[in-house]
Amino acid sequence: MRNALSYHERWSEAWRSPEPKPGYDVVIIGGGGHGLATAYHLARDHGIGNVAVLEKGWLGGGNTGRNTVTVRSNYLRDPSIRFFERSRRLYEDLSATLNFNVMFSRRGQIDLIQTWAKWRDVRRRSLSMALVDAEYTIITPGEIVRRVPLVELDPKARLPILGGAWHPGAGIARHDAVAWGYARAADAAGVDIIQNCEVTGIRRAGGRVTGVETTRGTIMAPRISVAVAGHASVVAAMAGLRLPIETVPLQAFVSAPLKPVLDVVLNCPALHVYLAQTDKGELIIGGGADGYTSYAQRGSIHVIEQSVAALIDLMPRLGRVAMLRQWAGMIDLAWDTSPIISTTPVGGLFVDVGWGSGGFKAIPASGEAFAQLIATGEPPELIRPFGLDRFLRGRPVLETAGASNRE
C-alpha cells in the first residue's frame, strides 16, 4: 500500500546487492531459478545461510527468463513422474510459500495425438501417471475442438488428429517472478546474491574444491554448486570435470496480445510446436530444439519457420496474428534427456544441470532436493535416480518422448 502511494519513490530493495565476502560455506554458480531456489532451501531447511549465489549477468537472465513457462508432469518413467509431480504440486502453493505472486495459473494441457505410436506412448504414460495419482487421460478429437475452438480438424491432413491426452494439473507461471520470489526469500534468510560476477575458474587442492576465481576476486568455499543451464560443461570443465552433456539452442516467440482465445496449454509433439496464452494476452509459442551445438543465444530461422507452419496447419486462423518477438536460450541435454542432480568425482563439487527444455517446472522440487544433497552429502530418494553414476551403472532415465524436444 505504502509503495503504491509513494509514486514509485523510496521503494525498499527486494534484495541487497552486497560485496562478495572472502569466503562462504557454500557458493552457488548461477542466479537462475535453480541456483536461487537451492540457496533459499539451504537457508530455510538446513540452517545454512552463509551462502553466495554468483551470477555473471542479472538474475533470471539465463533460461529462467527465456522459457515458455509450462509447468507439467506428464513424463514416462517413474522417477521423472514422481519428481515433476512433486514440483508441479509445489508450484500450486509457491506464491504463498514465498509470499510473492508467481502468477501460477492452472490451465491443463492437451497433447495432440497424430500417430498410433504416440497413442501407445500416451496410453503408457497415462497408466504410469495414475500410479502417483496424476491425471493424464485420452480425449477425443471432438473434445479437443470443444476445449480449443481454434483447432480445425482436417481428415485429409498429412497427420490428422486422432485424439489427445488431457493433463489437468498443468499450468503456467510468470518466469521472472519465480526468480525474483526465490531471490527475495533467499536474501531475507541471509544469502548473498551477487550479480555481475562471472566465475572464471574453480580452485582445487587434494581432489577437493576450495573456492572460485571470479571477475570480482577470489571467493573461498568448501562446497561449490553448479546450476548454470546452457553452460554446464563449460563451468564443470573449470574443475576438470567432463559431463555427458551437449548444448543446443532452443527458440521461442510471442504474438501481439490478443483477447482470450486459449485457456489450455496446447502441445503438438508430432509437428514440434506448443503454445499457451499468458495473462497479458500474448500467445507464447515454442518448438523443437535446433539440431546443432552452439553457445550463441539465437537459433536458425528454419526451426521457427517449421513451428509457424505447424501452427497454421493446426489453427489456420492464427495466420493473421502478428508476432512480436523471438529469442533463444541454450539448453543442456544429457543423452537420456533427464537432468543430472549429483555429487561429482571432485570433492565438494555438486551439479544441478542437464534440464534441457524442462527445467523451469522443476525449480521448486529441484531447489528443495539439491539443497538437501549439498547439506547432507546424500541425495534424497526423489533425485537418487538422477545421479551422474547412472551413466556408469547403465541405468539411464530415458525420457526422449516425455522431454518432447528429441522426439
Ligand SMILES: Cc1cc2nc3c(=O)[nH]c(=O)nc-3n(C[C@H](O)[C@H](O)[C@H](O)COP(=O)(O)OP(=O)(O)OC[C@H]3O[C@@H](n4cnc5c(N)ncnc54)[C@H](O)[C@@H]3O)c2cc1C
Ligand atoms: C526457449 C525455451 C523454452 C523453454 N520452455 C520451458 C518450459 O515451457 N517449461 C520448462 O519447464 N522449462 C522450459 N525451458 C527450460 C528452462 O528454462 C530451464 O531448464 C531452466 O530455466 C533452467 O534454470 P537454471 O536456473 O538451471 O538456469 P538459468 O536460468 O539459465 O540460470 C543459469 C545462470 O547461470 C549464469 N551463468 C552461466 N555461466 C556462469 C558463470 N561462469 N558464472 C556465473 N554465472 C554464470 C547465467 O547467466 C544464468 O543466469 C525452456 C528453455 C528455453 C531456452
